[in-house]
Amino acid sequence: MSNDRLLASRRLDVALAMAARGDNEAAIEVARAAIEADDNWDEAYFALGELHEKAGHGEQAIEAYRQYLMRDATDRMGAEVRLMLLGAVAMRDRLPPEYVRALFDDYAPRFERALRDRLTYRAPELMYEAVRSLMADLPRPLEVLDLGCGTGLVADVFNGQVDVLDGVDLSPRMLNRARAKGVYRDLREADITAMPDMATAHYGMVIAADVLNYLGDLEAVLSMIRSRLVAGGILVMSLEEGDVFPFDLGPGQRFRHHPDIIADWLKKAGLEVLSNQQGVLRQEKGMSVMGRIVVAQARITPDGMIQSLGTVMPMAGDGEFGSENVAVLH
Structure with missing residues (x-):
């Protein structure tokens, strides 16, 4: 078995340089x-x-990715994601956690600049507009859980409008940048599908901005979110919209969810849709990425009470929460 890593590294650097110049076939030979x-x-x-994938050699790309997975079972580089997109493996219900962690650890230093300046990312602003008229009726103090908080882009928009912000993220380097902003009370490194204990057990609002795109099947995580909401609390989430039921994996390596399955999952979780608004979440390769901003609340019982966490309580405020509203956000 050969194991000259230094020589291999030098050759791979040359291969990548060749590929950057457009000489892909020669790059493949040097990579070999x-x-x-x-x-x-x-x-x-x-x-x-x-x-191989860039050169259109599908079978060779599949074999190379499989060889990678034989050597890294954690899949920190996301080979299984590539295999899903190439149709070589069945669609999974989530992206590999180690891959997502490594991706965002690497992305952290340039994350905000890339999203705001290059991708015109505006999901947090759309989410704030979707809940702004509802916030006065939420329980106080208004404690908010920011799922997949990243560097704190949600906090940039919601800070000052809520009483407390807590955050959870898979990437420690993203959390370090969120922590430096000094606006979160509690920040935890964790997978949102296995939520840790937080400073507060239940929240008046849970925000999930561009984090559920890394999960396919959302039924379990929506039930978890429901369990973290106080009576009358709301969830606001952004999702990329897809035409394939129940979900598919887009070329940007994020899941796209069909609107009908989202409605089914929310109903099963005991959450009632208050609004379901379509909008442009970001720009990607010169194209608008369409998504949904969905707001849902603990289900209201026929007698006008809110059923939450096994407790029945009167609905706060005068009931201004509306029925489902579909609008285009610009």
Whole structure:
């Protein structure tokens, strides 16, 4: 078994430089030479898969990604995601957590600049507009849980409008940047599908901005969110919209959810849709990424009471929460 990692690394650097100049076929040959120097280097197989994929060599790309997975079972580079997009494996119900963590750890230093300046990301603003008229009727103090909080882009918009912000994220480097803003009370590194104990057990509002796109099947996580809401509390979430029922994986390596399955899952979780608004979440490769901003509340019983966490309580305020509203946000 060859194991000259230094030589392999040098060869792979050359291969990637060739690919950057558009000489993809030559890059593939040099990447193969890198693997000959160290045939146990997982990253070299992944790079070879990418080069084959770019060249339109589907079968060779699939084989390279499979070789990568044989050497890295955690899949921190996301080979299974590539295999799903290539149709080589069945659609999974989530992206590999180690891949998502590594992706955002690497992305953290340039995350805000990239989203705000290059991608014109505006989901937090759309989410705030979707709940602004409802917030006066939410229980006080208004404690908010920011799922997949990242660097704190939601906090930039909601800080000063709520009493407390707590956050959860998978990426420690993203959390470090959120922590530096000094606006969160409690920040935890965790997978949102296995929520840790927080400073507060239940919240008046849960915000999920562009985090549920990394999960396919949302039934369990919506039930978890429901369990974290106080009576009358609301969930506001952004989702990329898809035409495939129940969901599919888009070219941006994020799940797109069909509107009908979202309605089914929310109903099963005991959440009533208050609004369901369509809007442009970001720009990507010159194209608008369409999504949904959905607001849902603990289900109202026939006698006008709110059933939440096994407790029946009167609905706060004068009942101004409306029925489902579909509007285009610009």
